[in-house]
Amino acid sequence: MVEVAIPLSLRFRDDEPADEPAVTLDAFLDQPNALSVRIEGGDDVRRLGPALDRLRLVEIDFPRFRDGRGYSSARILREMGYKGELKAVGDVLVDQLLFMRRCGFDSFGPDQAIDLAVARRALTEYDFVYQQAADGRVPVWKLRHG
Amino acid sequence: MKLLTGNHLISGLVIWWTGEGWSLHVEQAADVGDKGEQIAQVETAACRVNGAYIVEAEPGPAGPVPNHIKERIRAIGPTVRPDLALKPADASAGSYVI
Amino acid sequence: MYRYDTYDQAIVDTRVAEFRDQVARRIAGEMTDDQFKPLRLKNGLYLQLHAYMLRVAIPYGTINARQLRVLAHIARKYDRGYGHFTTRQNIQFNWIRLEDAPDILAELAKVEMHAIQTSGESIRNISADQYAGAAADEVCDPRPWAELIRQYTTFHPEFSYLPRKFKIGLTASDTDRAAIKLHDVGLQIVHGADGETGFRVFVGGGMGRTPFVAHLIRDFLPAGAICSYLEAILRVWNRHGRRDNIHKQRIKILVHDLGAQEFARQVEEEWQAIQPLGDDMPLAEYTRIAAYFTAPPFEEGLCDALDLSDARFAAWVQQNVHAHKQPGYAIATVSLKPIGGIPGDVSADQIDLIADLAEKYSFDDLRPTHAQNVVLPHVRKADLYAIWQALDAAGLATANLDLISDIIACPGLDYCSLANTRSIPLAQKLADRFADPARQLDIGELKLKISGCINACGHHHAGHIGVLGVDRKGTENFQLLFGGSGAEDASLGKIIGPGFTEDGVVDAIERAVEKYRDLRDPGERFLDTYRRVGSDPFKEAVYG
Numbered sequence: 001m002v003e004v005a006i007p008l009s010l011r012f013r014d015d016e017p018a019d020e021p022a023v024t025l026d027a028f029l030d031q032p033n034a035l036s037v038r039i040e041g042g043d044d045v046r047r048l049g050p051a052l053d054r055l056r057l058v059e060i061d062f063p064r065f066r067d068g069r070g071y072s073s074a075r076i077l078r079e080m081g082y083k084g085e086l087k088a089v090g091d092v093l094v095d096q097l098l099f100m101r102r103c104g105f106d107s108f109g110p111d112q113a114i115d116l117a118v119a120r121r122a123l124t125e126y127d128f129v130y131q132q133a134a135d136g137r138v139p140v141w142k143l144r145h146g
Numbered sequence: 147m148k149l150l151t152g153n154h155l156i157s158g159l160v161i162w163w164t165g166e167g168w169s170l171h172v173e174q175a176a177d178v179g180d181k182g183e184q185i186a187q188v189e190t191a192a193c194r195v196n197g198a199y200i201v202e203a204e205p206g207p208a209g210p211v212p213n214h215i216k217e218r219i220r221a222i223g224p225t226v227r228p229d230l231a232l233k234p235a236d237a238s239a240g241s242y243v244i
Numbered sequence: 245m246y247r248y249d250t251y252d253q254a255i256v257d258t259r260v261a262e263f264r265d266q267v268a269r270r271i272a273g274e275m276t277d278d279q280f281k282p283l284r285l286k287n288g289l290y291l292q293l294h295a296y297m298l299r300v301a302i303p304y305g306t307i308n309a310r311q312l313r314v315l316a317h318i319a320r321k322y323d324r325g326y327g328h329f330t331t332r333q334n335i336q337f338n339w340i341r342l343e344d345a346p347d348i349l350a351e352l353a354k355v356e357m358h359a360i361q362t363s364g365e366s367i368r369n370i371s372a373d374q375y376a377g378a379a380a381d382e383v384c385d386p387r388p389w390a391e392l393i394r395q396y397t398t399f400h401p402e403f404s405y406l407p408r409k410f411k412i413g414l415t416a417s418d419t420d421r422a423a424i425k426l427h428d429v430g431l432q433i434v435h436g437a438d439g440e441t442g443f444r445v446f447v448g449g450g451m452g453r454t455p456f457v458a459h460l461i462r463d464f465l466p467a468g469a470i471c472s473y474l475e476a477i478l479r480v481w482n483r484h485g486r487r488d489n490i491h492k493q494r495i496k497i498l499v500h501d502l503g504a505q506e507f508a509r510q511v512e513e514e515w516q517a518i519q520p521l522g523d524d525m526p527l528a529e530y531t532r533i534a535a536y537f538t539a540p541p542f543e544e545g546l547c548d549a550l551d552l553s554d555a556r557f558a559a560w561v562q563q564n565v566h567a568h569k570q571p572g573y574a575i576a577t578v579s580l581k582p583i584g585g586i587p588g589d590v591s592a593d594q595i596d597l598i599a600d601l602a603e604k605y606s607f608d609d610l611r612p613t614h615a616q617n618v619v620l621p622h623v624r625k626a627d628l629y630a631i632w633q634a635l636d637a638a639g640l641a642t643a644n645l646d647l648i649s650d651i652i653a654c655p656g657l658d659y660c661s662l663a664n665t666r667s668i669p670l671a672q673k674l675a676d677r678f679a680d681p682a683r684q685l686d687i688g689e690l691k692l693k694i695s696g697c698i699n700a701c702g703h704h705h706a707g708h709i710g711v712l713g714v715d716r717k718g719t720e721n722f723q724l725l726f727g728g729s730g731a732e733d734a735s736l737g738k739i740i741g742p743g744f745t746e747d748g749v750v751d752a753i754e755r756a757v758e759k760y761r762d763l764r765d766p767g768e769r770f771l772d773t774y775r776r777v778g779s780d781p782f783k784e785a786v787y788g
Contacts, residue, residue, distance in 0.1 A: 041487070066282060066365065068405025072482045075402050079521060095266065095283055102401035115274075121265070126258050128251045130395045132523045133402065140251040140395070141525045144532065156271060157341045158295035193273045197291055214718060216657055219666075220293055224658035226586055226668045230324055230339075 010097075010114065011107040013085055018057035038089075041069040045076050052082050059109070062090040071103045078104035078134035094118045098126065104134030147177040149210055150185055151217065152198030160220045160232075161195060168194065170232060172221035173209030245306050245609065246391045246536045248356045255398070256353045259360060263287050264346035271343065285364030286404070288336075289345055293661045296340040299362040300352060304372035304390035304414065305333035308608045312599035314355045319592040322348055327595065329580060329588040331652060331703055332411070333371050333612045334362055338659055360398060365406045367397040367478075372414045373421045374611040377537060378621040380569035382416040383433050384441065388534040389467065390414050392525060396471045403478045407485035407493035410478070411450070423614060423730030425449045425458045426706055428495045429477060434464065441467040447477060447507065448499030449734070451700035456496040457734045459504035461511060469515075472524045476515035480507070539570075540607035540622055546572025550625055557632050559681060560643040565628065568621075574628060576606075576620045577613070578635060579642040579650065583675045586668050587653045588616030597638050605631055614703075614730075615652055615691075617645065648690040648757070649675040652703055656696030656713065657720075663696035665713025665720035665746075670694055673750050678757075687757055690770045693728075706730035708771040709753060710737040722749040726756070726782060727774050740783050752786045759785035 011017065022038035023031065025047060036057035039045055048055060058077060060070040074086055085107055088100050092110035097119055100108070108114075132139045149172070150163035161168040162175035163185060169175070178185060178200070186198035201217045203210040212218050223231035248256070263283070270280040288299040300315065315335060319327050322344050323337040330336055340348065352358055362369055370390045377385045393412060397403070403410075413427035424430030430446035442464045449458030465473050481495045499507045548571055552558035566575040578598060581587050590598070598618060602610040605627045606620040613619055623631060635641035644650045651674060654660065656667030671694055678684055693707030697714075704710030710725035721743040728737030744752050757770070759782055764773045774782065 065279075066405055067487055068403070068407075069483055069487070071402045071405065072479050076479075079517070093279055095279075096405070099399075099401040099404050118269070122262075125262055126255065126399075128255050129401075130255070130398050131400055132521075140255075141529045143251065144249070145526055145528045153291055153295070156343050158291065158339075160294060190277070191273075193271065196277055215720065216293070216661075216663075219657060223294065224668075225666060226658050226672070 009107065009109050010119065011085075012101070013106050015085075017107075018085065022057060022059045039070070039073055041067055043073070045073045046080070048077065048082070049080055052080060055082065055084050057085045057087065058082070059087045059089050060105075062088060062092055065091040065093050065096060071099060074100070074103040074105050075134050094122055097122050102129070102133040102135045102137070147203050147205060147210060148179060148182055149175040149201045149203050149212065149217075150178045150182045150198060151175070151201050151220065152186070152189075152195040155193050155196045158196075162221075163189075171209075172212070175203070175210050177210075245308060246303075246387075246533060252395075253353075253356070256356070256358050256360075259287075259358065259399075260346060260349045260353050263349060267342060267346055282364055282405075284342075284345075286361055286366055287345070287349065288359030288362035289340070289342070290363055291661075292338065293657075293659055295338065296342055296345065297336055297338050297659070298340045298345060298348060298359055299330065299334050299336040300357060300359050301362050301369050302334050302357075302612055303394050304370050304376075304387050305374055305612045305614075306372075306376075306387060307610050307612070309599040309603035309610075311355045311357055312595055312602065312610065314351060314357065316592040316595040316599070318348055318351065319595065326589055326591045328586075328655065329590065329612045329616050329618065331614050331616060331654070331701060332369050333374075333614055334369055335612070338655075363409075365408050367400065367403060367406070367410045367412070370394050370397075370412045370414060371422055371427070371614060373416065374613040374619045375421060375566065375575055375621065376416070376611075377539065378568050378570075378573075378575050379417060379419075379421075380567065381419055383435055384416055385534075385537045386414040386416040386431075386433050388530060388537050389431070389433065389470065391533050391536075392530055393470065393474065396474070396525070400478075402475075403482060406478070406482055407487055408490070408495075410481075410495065412474075418732060420730075420732040420734075421613075423703075423706060423734070425732070425734035426451060426455075426703070426730050427458065429474065430458050431470070433467070436464050436466075443467060443470060445473065445477075447511075448496040448504065450494055450496045451703060451705045452494070453491050453698050453700075454494075454497065454500075455700070455705040455736045456500060457736065458496075459499060459507075461504060461508035468527060468530070469519060469524055472519045472521075473511075473515055475523060476511045476518050479518070480510045480514055484510075540609070542570045542573060542622070543624070546624060546626065548572055548625060550628065554629070556636075556643075557629060560632050560641055561628060563643040563647065563685075564645045570622075572625055574623055574625050576623050576628065576631060577645045578618045578620065578640050579644055580617050580640070581644060581650050581675070582639050582642050583649060583679045584672050585639070585675075587651050587671050594638055594640060597634065598640070601631055601634060615650065617650070643681065644684060646689045646691065647684040648678045648687050648692055649684060651675060651692045651694060652707070653694040654696050654702035656694075656702075660696065660701075662699055663713065664698075664715040665696045665722065667694040667696040667702060667711075667713060670711065670713075670722065670746050670749065673746065674753065677750055677754060687761070688769055690757070691729075692753075703730065704728070705736045706734070707737055708769070708774070709756065711749060711753075712739075714743060716743065720746060722746060724749060724752055724756075724786065726779060727771065729771060738779065740779055741787055755785045756782050 022036040028037040089109040165176035413424040416433040445462040446458035611619040653671040657663035695702035725737030
């Protein structure tokens with residue numbers, strides 16, 4: 001196994017990361033000055049609708065990698081028009097990165113280090129996708145019919 | 147007695163801990179006593195076994211006999227395809243260890 | 245049938261390369277089994293009792309000769325010379341080595357096949373009516389929609405870590421040969437008042453530990469919206485389905501807990517948000533796919549008459565051959581339930597024979613069924629005798645479709661690490677007990693289904709007679725259920741009393757069958773008599 005010393009963070013944005021800690025959804029909605037929120041599996045991200053403009057960072061927790069609720073939460077946020085940082089944290093493994101990017105995540109804070117070479121491969125391996133999602137990739141049906 | 151069994155990671159075949167290594171043949175399975183979990187952890191981490199677990203068995207004339215039918219089927223092969231059964235090791239041929 | 249374009253092929257080829265790399269990382273110890281397991285399951289690779297088992301997808305139960313020959317080749321080269329057709333129209337191989345799996349997938353990819361999402365907590369193979377394109381009673385061929393949905397649900401990024409597995413079934417006729425009401429989502433294609441194509445949408449069916457018949461949540465969904473609507477269903481479940489207890493995580497539990505009406509409301513609400521986003525495929529994509537499913541070049545003016553002077557051939561025609569919408573043609577079921585055989589198993593040689601027959605006599609088209617048989621959907625009546633002779637020589641001409649010896653049985657404890665009991669030996673004993681063809685015909689249609697554990701892969705809840713294997717203090721024990729059905733009159737079988745030994749349940753079933761014969765009205769099947777008289781007479785007959 002190749003030991004690659006990388007910071008426990010992977011980010012696909014150009015802007016500066018928000019530097020205030022993420023608070024819970026309830027706390028965020030209660031604090032008009034808060035900019036960062038942490039979403040747990042059972043939270044309803046649609047509650048963030050009225051606050052999207054001030055929101056700079058949404059962290060979505062994956063308590064176990066098999067718990068796929070975060071994928072829906074991410075995609076819903078992007079569908080609502082959220083343009084800020086969307087970060088997957090917790091039990092995030094390299095083999096989920098592509099699906100997470102497709103659902104709109106643009107940064108990652110995994111509990112365990114991720115091999116960058118494997119990550120790069122995972123993210124670029126597929127030339128074609130069957131569905132439209134939050135990443136703007138053109139699905140195959142659009143390529144077929146224009 | 148307690149046996150340690152699992153599937154060989156690469157081939158998927160059923161294997162039994164002999165005390166020194168893994169065998170396809172339950173006749174060579176050793177009584178692991180209370181060391182089963184420990185051995186399983188080491189062997190799993192070394193990628194030699196997958197899905198290891200401990201099995202109760204009684205000593206028999208030709209080696210240990212697992213108590214539960216499931217493990218006896220694992221040891222021998224599908225009861226409905228005797229042509230696919232694992233043949234017992236020829237004792238004179240020595241150990242058959244992976 | 246559908247043929248891959250360069251996009252489909254690229255996706256499958258990439259998947260093979262991705263999995264090859266994942267296997268290498270696993271063997272090198274870069275992943276634990278816990279991390280690797282969902283990945284291998286997404287490629288149909290189980291760790292089973294004796295070895296790895298690979299479940300190859302046969303999308304909506306349609307396969308051609310070239311593909312079948314590759315399956316025969318895989319059976320010979322990588323396995324032990326046989327395969328098993330499953331209750332979801334797939335095929336599985338029981339003796340696979342992990343290190344061979346990538347090569348096998350590569351060989352499959354060359355003939356447009358794969359093992360994608362055939363296990364794990366994924367959207368599984370979509371099942372469809374095995375008589376699609378051949379039966380007179382269908383509104384249209386359901387398979388273009390099945391293919392469209394297959395593509396839509398393959399590697400769906402939002403739904404790759406679902407609470408549990410998800411099974412979709414399709415039919416296009418009122419006679420349900422695909423058991424859609426026992427699927428997580430069942431879709432019946434119908435025509436609306438204006439002749440527009442749409443779906444009746446059923447959600448929340450399933451067997452296993454807590455069986456349910458699906459609820460109709462939408463009477464008419466315009467067909468073009470199927471992807472966005474499925475997305476709404478999946479999203480409601482992905483967000484709100486339980487994640488705390490693996491036995492409570494199927495969508496049927498959520499539908500039951502919320503109530504069908506509230507569940508439907510949540511789906512509609514979600515759909516209102518999703519539909520405007522343009523995720524649905526355009527009509528042009530449906531049309532492109534449908535072009536692969538036009539009717540084969542049937543000959544016109546063929547004779548419908550058959551020479552039935554050979555009594556054994558006549559018996560096979562009587563039982564296994566179904567009317568075709570095209571005059572002069574027929575739908576022939578190849579029974580994979582020879583008396584004393586293993587239900588659904590086929591040797592490599594038999595696969596090759598079936599491939600030859602499909603290619604020569606059925607426009608290169610074969611349909612595995614959820615009852616573990618295979619169907620030649622488009623045969624000329626004039627060719628039936630030659631087909632039957634070839635099948636007969638290979639042990640594939642048992643004239644028992646839907647009779648008591650046409651048993652559905654899961655692999656059971658002989659193969660499966662989840663099982664409590666073996667199921668194949670019981671199926672063999674039952675088939676032997678009722679082997680007499682005249683007796684079987686007298687009994688008539690009787691769907692007998694055996695599961696070796698509560699996971700119900702043998703669909704025992706949907707059997708007119710169902711058997712469930714349980715572990716009773718370390719010994720094999722069998723519970724008997726009556727009155728289930730997977731057809732449009734879907735119902736769940738009920739356990740009639742204490743369990744039996746293997747021999748005991750064979751005797752019990754015989755007593756129940758004799759009681760049915762005593763009580764039946766003319767024309768009644770076992771199921772009909774049971775529904776009319778209730779369980780008491782049968783309990784008394786079985787337990788005395």
